[in-house]
Amino acid sequence: MKKTLLSLLAFSFLFSCKQKEKVDTIVINSNTYTVNFNFDTSESFAIKDGKFIAIGNNKEIQEKYTALNIIDAKNKPIYPGFIDAHCHFYGLGLQQQKVDLVGTESYDEVLQRLIDFQKEKNTSYITGRGWDQNDWEVKEFPTKEKLDSIFPNTPVAIRRIDGHAMLVNQAAIDLAGITLDSKINGGEFIKKDGKLTGVLIDNAMNFINNPKPSKKEQIQALKDAEKICFDLGLTTVDDAGLDKEVIELIDSLQQSGDLKMRVYAMISNNQKNLDYYLNKGVIKTDRLNVRSVKVYADGALGSRGAALKDEYSDKKGHFGALVNSYKNLQKVAKRIADSEYQMNTHAIGDSANYVMLKTYNEVLKNKNDRRWRIEHAQIVDVKDFDLFKNVLPSIQPTHATSDMYWAEDRVGAERIKGAYAYNDLLKEYEKVALGTDFPIEHVSPIYTFYAATIRKDLKGYPENGYQMSNALSREDALKGMTIWNAYANFEENEKGSIEVGKVADFIILDKDIMKIDGKEIPNTKVLATYINGEKVN
Template sequence: MKKLILLFIIPLFFACNPKEEVDLIVYNANIYTVDDDFPKACCVAIKDGKFVAVSENADIYKKYKAKEELDAEGKTIVPGLIDAHCHFYGLGLNQQVVDLVGTTSFDEILDKVVAFQKERPSDFIRGRGWDQNDWEEKEFPTKDKLDELFPDTPVALRRIDGHALLVNQKALDLAGITLDTKVEGGEIVIQDGKLTGVLVDNPMGLVDAIVPQPSRAQQIQALKDAERISLDYGLTTVNDAGLARSTIELIDSLQQAGDMSIRVYAMVSNYPENLDYFLNKGIIKTDRLDVRSVKVYGDGALGSRGAALKAPYSDKPGHFGAMVTPVDEIGALAERIAATDYQMNTHAIGDSANVVVLRAYKKALEGKPDRRWKVEHAQVISMEDFDYFKLGIIPSVQPTHATSDMYWAEDRLGSERVKGAYAYKKLLDGAGIVALGTDFPVEQVSPFLTFYAAVARQDLDKYPEGGFQMKDALSREETLKGMTIWAAYSNFEEGEKGSIEPGKFADFVILSDDIMTVPVSEIPNLKAEQVFVAGKKLK
């Protein structure tokens, strides 16, 4: 009789405790969860776009049954990768202009422009990606040959960092630029009493004002192209460093309609009409769009000698670079933004620009804890200014800038000043976190190149031997955190993404190899084999 009762109770127990049905179980994986203790797991259960369970063993099946299962075949899974500083929309627009990245001479640029114009004739020729530092003659080009080739068609070719523009005479005429034109915060380059066609920083706006604006169809195509490229590399969230209201609203509409899946942290471009609208409206937050920050430009770029330095450039006596936004205006902006819930994220390359920004942050944030304001790039810092980062200010840096600039950075800065440049470990020691990005399309989109540059601080030919200023290299764990949980924290999003934990969005990437153990030299060759956003496979 007792046996009969027992046989009756057992099925009744299991009937009362049925397994919870989930949408997906991923098993047989090497999962780096990137939560507080950085443990590993083998299995996850996903329901309604979020992780509901993470397990170190197959016990996950005792509680859950799945509509679908995925055998990861022992491959490595990491949280969805976050690019903490990029130009997502700009990447998409670049697919519609002449690609000048990797050109090794001005003649090669001319050949590409001519070929592009024959293939896709335009009334206004645009291109991006040249870098005179990669040429044998490392000087700015001039417009003379462009004038010969395109006397009646305006041409505007943007430098890879976006902080210099080469235009022909037709473009200068349309923009009203002459030898007498004066613009603060940059340079109209003049040589032998003539305009060279090179504009650095703020004067570029005169040409930008006459460039035909893309149609809505072109804008949508740009966003979809950028999403496709980003997802292909395992990026599930991108921080776009500077967007207009119209572009932000277009992104939102595409996401709401289900036509765009990637998550976007949108920094509002620092223009009066944008600030008047967004600061008054307050934070805008959906599952896929987060608008709560303002992107400000402090100075220009080191490669075009537009970065603002405390002392003259070592390779250009008497030249200090320039502030793009005046010092008093940065202070006023900081006070205005501090009075709202918005974050201030300021581009600062040179040591002078950095200290201006850091001082403004310190003053504006007094008595306002946990605001998580960022210094974008934080590229050249005087040794006495690193302590500012202990105040809760977050450095948002791009490791591939170090490996792109290392060939000439000391020429620009000198042997002493360069010691405070690209100092990611020192920044981490002060701030406690670093948010890592690429700055694409200034650099390549690949987060694996970011990871490699942070850890190895070498180029793909393993130069320099032993690495560039290795005292400031990051460990693999620090680097992965910088591309996931620390980047999420910098966006106030650590509660919903950045690690593989129950309750967070099921954004994750299956890699071709183990990023934490593969030989360093093989990191750039890693692939994002499968990419999931909210538990849905997008690649």
């Protein structure tokens, strides 16, 4: 009898083992935020063929599944892979090959970095990005005299951090054919005492033709950007403005397995791109999605290029400007509305936001679920918030904590009430897409979460947070970096949450950003990033 019982137990054990489904990976002992409809948490999940096939507790998953790869999360928090809804992925990679001017505290420091770079690289045309006169003691645009004396024969063109202003030397001016009589719509050649200062605003920068990177440099740029993003927990990036050549290079690298990052590509608004992509229709693979157009309405607040309804508080008689004519913006909107594509428009000032919101609502009157986006929605007239009911706000929380030192100087105490108003925007559309605009801001989505919820910069300023009535809850911020961003990309059925059938993109952090003290959030580290269940960092 005893032997029979033992035999039955053994048979039962073997039978139960045989009944376990083989999967690729099992994760156990985790604190997983699924970001599903109920915002459930779980201990364990199973992955097969790059997708989540089961989510539950340790016992449920281990009784049903078996895998050679078992990840013990040791009670660390797990989240869906972070998605950046507005960035410049390719630009970030190219920046690694240029002079990095981010964080410079004076014009002299900018010049020294240029000197050091040229000693090492000895390039025929010096380019770079990242200076911001608002961070200097003298908060005025620089002029080119010192640049001319240091680099009399080598062209230099360095962009302001927001990408909407550029400082060039005389060698670059001569090469571009710019003169005192040069004129441009939607831009400005800044002059002083009847001379060109070397500062170009918005469309004036189009005169400068920087050297085109080689294919080898382009590939390296994409790989460099991917590594930076994977290390910081990003699994999908929305690149805001790419041309056909770069999109096709991304696709080829993804197809060959040399680039694993998922890319939502916004095509740059030019005739060539529109003619090709709008006629071709949506292009969708498992890692690439091409179905939107990036359009510019105005410039940036920091360089006073944002289009305002009333004059700048710190520059009388100056209103900024639309970088595209109202007629052209309407024409482009109507053309995109007649296609399958989404329109994503850069709008900073309250005038630019009003123009685009009215345009969107007019051309989409009888069209459903188009998910057209306003990128930035930075300064909005309080009377215009209701125009966002059918327009998705795509916002970048670290812009608020970078700009808060000087933004009110630009627009005054009354208009600032409608600035960086993320919670007010959320109330209108009931979703917000969160991004960084990197490399203008730091790549880290952890910093995005911190700025959205705590509303302080990395120095802990201001003590009580900036305009806290517009802070997002931690749950809304997490949704804004995952499922709502997937929705913004028409991909909510395939990613953005840890649910059965979705791609197994997830990250493991060393701290639970949903629960830790606010001041600890920026110190949180990404322990691992997974795409399709494969560890990529």
